[in-house]
Amino acid sequence: MLEPENKPVIMIVDDEPQNIEILGNILSGQAVLKVATNGQKAVEMVHSESIDLILLDIEMPLLNGYEVCRQIKMIQKFAAIPIIFVTGKDKEGDEIKGFDIGAVDYITKPFSPALVRARVKAHLALRKAQADLEQHNETLKSYLKLLEDIERIGRHDLKGSLSPILGFSELLLMDPTITREQREALSTIRSSGLRLLNMINQSLDLFRIEAGTYHLTPQPVDLIKVFRNIAREQESLWRNKNSPLELHANHGSNEAPEHFMVSGEEGLLYTMFTNLLKNAWEATPNESPVNVSMHFCPWAEIRIQNSGVVPSEIRSTFFCKFVTLGKKGGTGLGAYSAKLMAKALFGTISLEIIDEKSTVIAVNLPSYEGQLPGKTISPPRQSLASPSLFFE
Amino acid sequence: MKILIVEDDPGTRKYMVKAAQTLGHEVQEAEDGEAGCKAFDKFEPDIVLSDIQMPRADGLELLERLRRKSDDAIIIMTTAMDSAEYTVKALQLHANDYLVKPVQFSVLKAALAKYSEILNSRTKDQEVLGLFEKRYYRLKLPNQPELVSRIADRLLAETVNSIARKERMGVRLGLTELLSNAIEHGTLGITYEEKSKALEAGGSAWRNLVNDRLHSEPFCNRQTIVEFEMNDQGCEWYIKDDGEGFDWNNLPDPLDPENLLCEHGRGIMLAQLQFDEFEFSGNGNEVRMKKNCCR
Secondary structure, three states, X not given: OOOOOOOOEEEEEOOOHHHHHHHHHHHOXXXXXXXXXXXXXXXXXXXXXXXXXXXXXXXXXXXXXXXXXXXXXXXXXXXXXXXXXXXXXXXXXXXXXXXHOOOOEEEEOOOOHHHHHHXXXXXXXXXXXXXXHHHHHHHXXXXXXXXXXXXXXXXXXXXXXXXXXXXXXXXXXXXXXXXXXXXXXXXXXXXXXXXHXXXXXXXXXXXXXXXXXXOOOOEEEEHHHHHHHHHHHOHHHHHOOOOOEEEXXXXXXXXXXXXXXXXXXXXXXHHHHHHHHHHHHHHOOOOOOEEEEEEEXXXXXXXXXXXXXXXXXXXOOOOOOOOOOOOOOOOOOHHHHHHHHHHHOOOEEEEEEEXXXXXXXXXXXXXXXXXXXXXXXXXXXXXXXXXXXXXX | OEEEXXXXXXXXXXXXXXXXXXXXXXXXXXXXXXXXXXXXXXXXXXXXXXXXXXXXXXXXXXXXXXXXHOOOXXXXXXXXXXXXXXXXXXXXXXXXXXEEOOOOHHHHHHHHHHHHHHHHOOOOOOOOHHHOOOEEEEEEEOOOHHHHHHHHHHHHHHHOOOOOHHHHHHHHHHHHHHHHXXXXXXXXXXXXXXXXXXXXXXXXXXXXXXXXXXXXXOHHHOOEEEEEEEEOOEEEEEEEEOOOOOOHHHOOOOOOHHHHHOOOOHHHHHHHOOOOEEEEEOOOOEEEEEEEOOO
8 A cells, every 4th residue: 555665645636737736845745646637537547556545626627526536436445545625615515515425524725734734644544544454354354264164163073973972872772671770871871962962053053143144033932831941941940949930921911821922933032031041040039039021012021030139240241241240150151142142033132120129131022913924023123234243 | 775874974874874774774884975976886775865074075976976877866965054055055966855963863764764655655667657748637635644655656657758857856755745745734734843743752643643633623624636737848736735824925945055954844945946936825725836848
C-alpha cells in the first residue's frame, strides 16, 4: 500500500491547475502526490496506481466529483480508499450528498493549510488502522478454521473408537449364557460409551451453533414431557435435598396442564433445560422446590425459579463462556451452552434476581399452535444469522 | 445374504463382521477400497457396507468402481458424519443408503432386514416383461407392510426397457420407501417415533402394533391406491393413501449436507433423489413420481 519511501500516496483530482498547485504545496512534505485533471483520468489512475487517499473536486466538467466517487466505491477492492471532497461552496446539502455516497470528509476553499494537513493525516491513520484490523481478522479466521479441522478430526477418531466399544458390548449382552456380574459390567461399558457418544455429538452441535451453521428442524415438542423426563433422570440431584420440580402451565383455562407445546428440537430443548435445571437444583437451598411456570404471550415463556441467589459478581457475565463461581468441578459451560441453544431455537434467555431472594431464568421460545404442523407463530427474535463469536 | 464389509479401523471392522454374522449372513471383510474392490469380484456380495473415509482408494472411489461393475448390489456407506459433503457425494454416485457411525446393532439389523427383503422379492426373469411398451394399471393395496417390497417388484416388472439398468435399484428402493410410507405412516397412522420404539423393543412388538391398527378404527377402513402408467415418455407412479398426511412443504433438501442427520423424513429424502419428477400434493397423502424414459 505504501511507496518504498513509506510515504502515503495521495491523488488530487481537480480541473483547475491553480487548486492542484495549492493543495500540492500544502501536502508535498507528507505524501507522494499523483494528479488527475478530470474524472475519467481519476478512475483510470485508481486502477493503475496504488492510492491511499483521494482529494476530489466536486465541480468538474463531464464526470463530476460525485460520479467519480460513486464509480470508485462500486469497485470492491478500491471501495475502502478514503475520499475527501474539495469544494468552493460551503453548502450543507452538498456535504450530506457527499457523505451519502461514501466520502469520509470535506474541505472547503479557501484552504487552511494546517486544517488540510490535519484532516488528511487523520484519515490516513484511520485507514491504516482499518487495514490492520482486516488483516488481524483474516488471521483469526484462519486460526478458527484450523481449530475446526482439529476438532473435526478429533471427533472422527473418537467416534471411530466408540464403534467396537458400543457394538461388542451390545452383541455380548445378547448372549443368554453370561453371568449376572458380566451382564452388569457390560451394561456399564455400554452406558458409558453411549454417554461419551452423546457428549461428542453435543459438542458437535454446540460447535455448529457457535459457528452459526446449525440447521434447526423444528418439530412440535411437549415441554411437560421434557421436564418430567429430566426430573426422572436427575432424581439423585433433588431427592436428597428434597427440592422437587413443581410444574405450572397456564393455557388461559383451568384445565390441568398435560401438554405445553413449543416449536423446536426435542434433543436441544432437553439438553438446554437439563443444564438450567441442574444449575437451579444445585443453587436452591434444601427443602425448597424448583418452580417452572409456563405461559403463552403469545410465544412461549418458561420461567425457572429457585430460592438461591446468583452472586452479584457474576450476574452480568452469567451467560458467558467459562463463568463459574464456588462450584466444585464447574466448567462454566452450562449457562453459556443453554444460551447458545436458546439462540439456535430462535429463542432468548435472561436472568432475573427477585428481591435478592430468588433467581429466575426466563426462556422465550416459539410456540406451537394447533394440531397440524406449519403454524408456528413468528419467534420473538431471529438472531442466528450472526456468524460467530469472534467476528460479531 | 452375502455381505462385504470394507472398513479401515480394525476394531470397528471386527464388530461389523461379527454383527452381520450374528444376523446369519455370510460375511467377508476388506481393510481398504483397493482390497474391497478385489473382494467384490471374487465374493460377489449382495450388500456392501463401506466406510467413506479410508486410505488407499477411499469409500467414494470404491463406490465409483463398484458401480461400474454392478448396478444391482446394494451399497451402503458408513460415515462418522463429520463431513457430510462426502455423504451427499456418495448418494449422487448411487450409493443406496448411509448409516451413521458408530453403527448400533439394532440399526444394522433393521437395515439388513429391509434390504434382504427387497433383494429376496426381486424377480430375476424379466426378458419378456421388458417388451411391454405401454401400460396402465391401478392397484388397491391392503394395509400390509410386509407386501410392500413385492408390490414394488411388480411395479418395476415391465419397466426393463424404460428405466436404465443403473437406475433400477434406486427406483426400486424409492418405490419401496414411498409405499411403506403410505401404508405405515398414512393408512395405519403409525408415527416415526412409534415405529422406532416398536423396532427397538424387538420380538413381536412391531407385528403387534401393525395388527392393532389393522383391527381398529379409523385405520381398518383406510386403503392405499397406486396408479402406474408407462408410455414412450417414461414411467409415472401415483400413490394416495387415506391417512392424515403430513406437512410436505418442509421436506428436507436431500442435497444439503446439514439435513443428513435429520431422523425425520430421511426415507422420503432418499427416495426423491431417485426420480426425475417428484411432487407431494393434497395433505401430503398423495405423491406423484416420474422417471423419464431412457431410450
